[in-house]
Amino acid sequence: MTTSSGTGVFFDGLTSRRQDVHVSLAEEDLAVLAPDGRMLARWPLGQLREAFTTSGRLRLTRDAEGPPARLELADGPLADAIRAAAPALHAARASERTATRRVVLWSVAAVVSLTALGLFGLPALADKVAPLLPWSVDRRMGEVVDAQLRYLLPTGQGGFACGETATEAPGRAALDRLAAPLERAAGLPVPLKITVVRSAIPNALALPGGPIYLFDGLIREARSPDELAGVLAHEIGHVAHRDGARRTLQAGGLSFLFGFVLGDFAGGGAAVFVARMLSEASYSRQAESAADGYAVALMRRAGGDPAAFGALLARLTGEQDDDGAEAERKRSPLDYVASHPDTLERKRVIEAAAGPRSGDAAPLLTPAEFAALKAVCGANPSKDDDA
Amino acid sequence: MRPLVLKGLLLTLLTLGVYRFWYQTDVRRFLWSRTAIEGDGLEYTGRGLELFLGFLIALAVLIPAYVIIALLSFAGGPILQVAAQFAFSLAIVFLAQYALYRARRYRLSRTLWRGVRLGQTGSGWAYAGRCFGWGLLTVLTLGLAYPFMRASLERYKMNNTWYGDQQGRFTATGGQLFRQGVPLWFLVAVLIAVPAALLASAAANAPDAGRELGRAGWLGMLFLFAAVPVILAVMAIYQALEFRWWANGVHVGPASARCDLGLFAFLKTYLGYVLALLLFSIATAVVFAVVGAALGGTAALREGGAPALVFTAIAYLATLLGYAALGQLYVVRPLWKKSFESVTLTGLGALVAAQSTEPPANAFGEGVADALDFGAGF
Numbered sequence A: 001m002t003t004s005s006g007t008g009v010f011f012d013g014l015t016s017r018r019q020d021v022h023v024s025l026a027e028e029d030l031a032v033l034a035p036d037g038r039m040l041a042r043w044p045l046g047q048l049r050e051a052f053t054t055s056g057r058l059r060l061t062r063d064a065e066g067p068p069a070r071l072e073l074a075d076g077p078l079a080d081a082i083r084a085a086a087p088a089l090h091a092a093r094a095s096e097r098t099a100t101r102r103v104v105l106w107s108v109a110a111v112v113s114l115t116a117l118g119l120f121g122l123p124a125l126a127d128k129v130a131p132l133l134p135w136s137v138d139r140r141m142g143e144v145v146d147a148q149l150r151y152l153l154p155t156g157q158g159g160f161a162c163g164e165t166a167t168e169a170p171g172r173a174a175l176d177r178l179a180a181p182l183e184r185a186a187g188l189p190v191p192l193k194i195t196v197v198r199s200a201i202p203n204a205l206a207l208p209g210g211p212i213y214l215f216d217g218l219i220r221e222a223r224s225p226d227e228l229a230g231v232l233a234h235e236i237g238h239v240a241h242r243d244g245a246r247r248t249l250q251a252g253g254l255s256f257l258f259g260f261v262l263g264d265f266a267g268g269g270a271a272v273f274v275a276r277m278l279s280e281a282s283y284s285r286q287a288e289s290a291a292d293g294y295a296v297a298l299m300r301r302a303g304g305d306p307a308a309f310g311a312l313l314a315r316l317t318g319e320q321d322d323d324g325a326e327a328e329r330k331r332s333p334l335d336y337v338a339s340h341p342d343t344l345e346r347k348r349v350i351e352a353a354a355g356p357r358s359g360d361a362a363p364l365l366t367p368a369e370f371a372a373l374k375a376v377c378g379a380n381p382s383k384d385d386d387a
Numbered sequence B: 001m002r003p004l005v006l007k008g009l010l011l012t013l014l015t016l017g018v019y020r021f022w023y024q025t026d027v028r029r030f031l032w033s034r035t036a037i038e039g040d041g042l043e044y045t046g047r048g049l050e051l052f053l054g055f056l057i058a059l060a061v062l063i064p065a066y067v068i069i070a071l072l073s074f075a076g077g078p079i080l081q082v083a084a085q086f087a088f089s090l091a092i093v094f095l096a097q098y099a100l101y102r103a104r105r106y107r108l109s110r111t112l113w114r115g116v117r118l119g120q121t122g123s124g125w126a127y128a129g130r131c132f133g134w135g136l137l138t139v140l141t142l143g144l145a146y147p148f149m150r151a152s153l154e155r156y157k158m159n160n161t162w163y164g165d166q167q168g169r170f171t172a173t174g175g176q177l178f179r180q181g182v183p184l185w186f187l188v189a190v191l192i193a194v195p196a197a198l199l200a201s202a203a204a205n206a207p208d209a210g211r212e213l214g215r216a217g218w219l220g221m222l223f224l225f226a227a228v229p230v231i232l233a234v235m236a237i238y239q240a241l242e243f244r245w246w247a248n249g250v251h252v253g254p255a256s257a258r259c260d261l262g263l264f265a266f267l268k269t270y271l272g273y274v275l276a277l278l279l280f281s282i283a284t285a286v287v288f289a290v291v292g293a294a295l296g297g298t299a300a301l302r303e304g305g306a307p308a309l310v311f312t313a314i315a316y317l318a319t320l321l322g323y324a325a326l327g328q329l330y331v332v333r334p335l336w337k338k339s340f341e342s343v344t345l346t347g348l349g350a351l352v353a354a355q356s357t358e359p360p361a362n363a364f365g366e367g368v369a370d371a372l373d374f375g376a377g378f
């Protein structure tokens, strides 16, 4: 092996003194000599490492305990000779590359397992935990959601809830009459609390702990009292199954899992969003068919037409031909139907479960009562204030 | 620097953020190395793994605290809930200041110049306490105490900053910063007060919930919209002014800094960034519209379902990546460069430091700051 020598700059790591030095490359090591010939350092070639620099020079350090000494050499024959002679010069960089690859692989694996946990583990956990919670916890969750909804939801003029003024009171009374047999038949451990929301969106939802929101848009869409009773029965099903608490637990767990553990910086937020959408969609389908089944049974016990709800559903999504165009226009991301997919399939299942209807059953409300209920938010359709 | 940023951000996205510690390390190594003092560049010796471990340790401390507080506020009534939320927010701000101080210590002790490490002494809690007290005073004085807060905090930081065995000092005063900054304060005060007064008078004249804005109201709104960019520009000017004030007060041992940064230097950088942002936004909007149309029209996407979700997710991530890269390339890097190029150091010949015996600090502070989303930046 040829030996080579040249000049460089040396920092001994003890003081900040900049020393111009003579460097000589030997078989076993690299010697750093002061101008007067004094030996400043002798670094074994196996311990030589390259430190990071963008200056284009070769910046050397030694992989050993001790002060952080640095030796800088201009690019040239000596630097090339050292690069050729020192076996582990790039060891640090190579091990770093391996480490990076390992980090990326492991975190992709972690993302996959977290996603699996979010999609399957959390719903299962929520299923187990939700029935164990006391109803007071459900109610507190419901209060939080209720406050948010009242704040966020655009509603028509005249207040959030319909049926509170003298002119609207008959509609309210009709609704209570419609709900009474359902509540009796359901036998929930909490009192049923139904609010009619002054909003043109055709929607209905059950909050954790029992409150049910029935939107004016949906009431106007109904053609018979039994259709509305079916909607209520479906929402009572959500309450009985404690789907609201389940969903809140699941959403909270997901936000915690992704938002906090992974950090919201670049990607974390997106992950929460995607995971939430996916799990809510897959979760809804199960919960919805369970609530549909519950609704059919409850309607039968209350003496209503269990199949009417299916007809309303199909009409809402516009999957039936008669007034499809109108239904299409009313669709919005907030809609009742958006999270209730495969409506025709649901209608089929509901009708199959309902069986043939015995023709002599009386409707749940008289025509006059039904008319009053249709006008519970005033005679004219409520318009969204700022929509 | 472009390949480094793009590769780092892409891997950060792929790993849902875990790679960010290695990315940050790469960026710092690059920026440090590009900063040469008397011909010798700084060297950043920190490692991604250290930051990652610091983050994990921070999580081990913070997660139980989060859970306990969440349970407590859930068990209590609504009043306790609000009180707990408030106390919690205050605690986070306090903890973040502590963490930022500790993070500075980590970065300094991983900075090598001429073979000698920098370092920081002092206590993170004492620093956070100062921040808190001064912050309160600043709020109460509508920002007029801010220069004195900056001076006090910088004094604490610099007096505890070391280059080897050479101690730092900070000689700029709050009074200097106050005199330089107070015209800008008045400008901003006017820019906020005028539209506020106009809107208030409009609200007083039209009591029915402001449905009709009236002439004063419209004028107020117009003024407000015009004032926002001006206020942002004033902030950029103030940032340059404050940096110049700061750099002129910094000493380490016998060495001192002189800074002649132009007041509009940072503003120009931000304007370039805004332009780049605008072009990028237009370009992405066009690309996604074209791709979305090619994928079967927007109606099919609106239906929902897996393809729409995947398309949205990809669009979101790509946009995020682009914005992060623009921020790094058009803000962080140029600001860093301009700041350093505006500084000349005197007395370096007499600055000979011996290596400190203080061991390098751990990355706990960096981890806490990151977990609280108060990241110390690059």
Ligand SMILES: [Zn+2]
Binding pocket: A234, A238, A288, A291, A340
């Ligand atoms: Zn449902």
